[in-house]
Amino acid sequence: MNLSNYFKPSRFWLLLKMELIRSRKGFLITFVVTFGLLFTGFILENIFSSSKVFDSHTGSYTFFLLTGGFILSSLAFSDLGNPLRRYSYLALPASTFEKFMSMWLLTCIGWILMFTVTFIIYALIANSAGHFFFRDVTFRAFNPLENATMIALGYYILFQAIFLVGAVHFRGFVFPKTIFMLMLFGMICGFIFYLIMADIIHTADQCPPGYNPFEEKSLKQFWQVVSRFGTWILAPLCWVIAYTGLKELEV
Amino acid sequence: MIKIEDLSFSYNQKQTLFNELSLTLPSGNIYGLLGKNGAGKTTLLKIICGLLFPKHGKLKVMEMEPKDRYPQFLSEIFLIPEEFNLPSLSMEYFVRLYSPFYPRFNHSLLNDCIYEFRLPRDQKLSAMSYGQKKNFLLSFGLATDCRLLLLDEPTNGLDIPSKSQFRKIVANAVNEERSFIISTHQVRDMQNLIDPIIILDEGKIIFYQDHEQISKKLYLFRQTEIPEERDVLYYESSLGGYTVVKENIDHMESRLNLEILFNAVVNNRLKMNEIFKS
Numbered sequence: 001m002n003l004s005n006y007f008k009p010s011r012f013w014l015l016l017k018m019e020l021i022r023s024r025k026g027f028l029i030t031f032v033v034t035f036g037l038l039f040t041g042f043i044l045e046n047i048f049s050s051s052k053v054f055d056s057h058t059g060s061y062t063f064f065l066l067t068g069g070f071i072l073s074s075l076a077f078s079d080l081g082n083p084l085r086r087y088s089y090l091a092l093p094a095s096t097f098e099k100f101m102s103m104w105l106l107t108c109i110g111w112i113l114m115f116t117v118t119f120i121i122y123a124l125i126a127n128s129a130g131h132f133f134f135r136d137v138t139f140r141a142f143n144p145l146e147n148a149t150m151i152a153l154g155y156y157i158l159f160q161a162i163f164l165v166g167a168v169h170f171r172g173f174v175f176p177k178t179i180f181m182l183m184l185f186g187m188i189c190g191f192i193f194y195l196i197m198a199d200i201i202h203t204a205d206q207c208p209p210g211y212n213p214f215e216e217k218s219l220k221q222f223w224q225v226v227s228r229f230g231t232w233i234l235a236p237l238c239w240v241i242a243y244t245g246l247k248e249l250e251v
Numbered sequence: 252m253i254k255i256e257d258l259s260f261s262y263n264q265k266q267t268l269f270n271e272l273s274l275t276l277p278s279g280n281i282y283g284l285l286g287k288n289g290a291g292k293t294t295l296l297k298i299i300c301g302l303l304f305p306k307h308g309k310l311k312v313m314e315m316e317p318k319d320r321y322p323q324f325l326s327e328i329f330l331i332p333e334e335f336n337l338p339s340l341s342m343e344y345f346v347r348l349y350s351p352f353y354p355r356f357n358h359s360l361l362n363d364c365i366y367e368f369r370l371p372r373d374q375k376l377s378a379m380s381y382g383q384k385k386n387f388l389l390s391f392g393l394a395t396d397c398r399l400l401l402l403d404e405p406t407n408g409l410d411i412p413s414k415s416q417f418r419k420i421v422a423n424a425v426n427e428e429r430s431f432i433i434s435t436h437q438v439r440d441m442q443n444l445i446d447p448i449i450i451l452d453e454g455k456i457i458f459y460q461d462h463e464q465i466s467k468k469l470y471l472f473r474q475t476e477i478p479e480e481r482d483v484l485y486y487e488s489s490l491g492g493y494t495v496v497k498e499n500i501d502h503m504e505s506r507l508n509l510e511i512l513f514n515a516v517v518n519n520r521l522k523m524n525e526i527f528k529s
Contacts, residue, residue: 005321018348022338084336087302093326093352251302
C-alpha cells in the first residue's frame, strides 16, 4: 500500500490553503453575520433588560458556535452541489481522505479556533463598551475554559459530523435538509423508544414527586448505551459515512 | 495506456449504455472519438478519468484503476469537458493555487500557450468568453505535462483563428508518452489532427482504425451521376455531384473525409466490418 495515495503532508497543506482561499468569502460572511448579530443582541439586551448583571456570553457563545458552525459545515463541499464544479473538485489531484480531512479541519477545528478567538475579542470589546454605556451593569468576563463552554465544544464536534454527512450527500439546501432529516430521525427514534419502553414510561399524573424516569434500572441502562453511542460512536460513524460518500461519488 | 475489458455501464437499471465494451489504446496518439448524440462519448471519457464508475468489467488507465482516484492518477490525466465552470480568480492566482498539484507543471509552456491564444492575463477567469476559458483550460492542461488529455468537444465555441491555433498546439504537444482523446462532432475541425478514429454507436465500438488502414481499405471519390448501388458502401449528394465510398480494391489514393467516413460506417456497419477484417 502506497501511503502517498492517501495522505501526503505537503499536498494536504496545498489543499488546505486552497480551500481556505476559496472559502474565504463564506467564512467572512459567516463571521460578519454572527458577530453583527452578537453585537446587536448585546446592545438590545442591555437596553431592555432590568438585570444589573450581564452574564449572557457563555449562552451566546454556545448558540452561535453551534448555529454558525452548522451553517458553515453545510456549506462544505459546496462544489459537489454544482454539476460543472463537481468534476473539477473530484478530478483535483488530491486523495479523497485529504479532501475530507481538509473540510473537517476547516469546519470543525478551524471554526472552533477562529470563532473562540474572535468571541474572546468580541467579549472584551463588548464588555468595555458596556462598562462605558451602561455604568450600573456588571459585565461578567467570558471564560473559554469553563465547563459549559467545554460541553458546547463537545456537542459541536458531535453534531457537526452529521452536517458534514449532509454536505456530502445532499445537493443544495444542505442546512434545512439536514435539519429535516435530523428531526425525522429523532421522531423515528422517539417512536421506537416509546414502543420498547412504553410499559415503564409513566404519564405525568402517575409520577410521584421527585421521580426521575432515568433512575429506573432498565431505562438507565438503555440511556447509558444511547449516551455512550452518542458520545463516542456517532461522530466517528458520521465521519466514515461522509468519507465513504465522497469516495463513492460520481459526476 | 488504456485497457478496457468487457466494461458495462448504465445510468439506471432499465437502460444499459455500454455492454461488454472492450478497447485498448496505446500511448502516443491523438484518438478521435466520434459518435451520434447519446452514443456515450462523454460517458466513456468520464469513466476513463474516474468520474463515473463501471458497473462490470476491467478498466486500467496507466496501470491504475480510475475508480480509486489516487492523486498520482489524477495528476496524470486532465479532462476538459464541453461545459465547465472556472472560479472567479485571476489567471495568475488560479495557476498559483492549482499548478502545485501537478508535479511536472511547466510554467513556460503555459506562458507560451497563453501568448499563442492571445489570452488576457489581467482579466478574471469568470469574466472571460467561453472560447477564452476553453483555451485557458487547454493551456493549463498541456502545461500540467500529464500523460492523458481528454477533450470533449474542444472546438465548440472557438473562433476560426483559435481553431487553427488549437490544432497547431495539440499536434505539437503529442509525444510517445502522451495521448489525447478528442470527442467531437466537429469532424471537419479535426480532419487532419485525429488518428486513429474510433466510432461509438449504441454503446459499442463499431470502428477503430488508423488513417493508413482507412486509406488502404476505402476509396472516397466524387462523381456527377448517381452511383450504382452495387459495390458502393455509401454515397451522399454534395455540391455538383455525389461523394462515394467504395472498397479500395484497386489500391487507389484518396483524401479522407471524416464526415463521409462516419456516415458510411454508421449506415453500413456490417460491410465495413467485413472489409476491415479481411
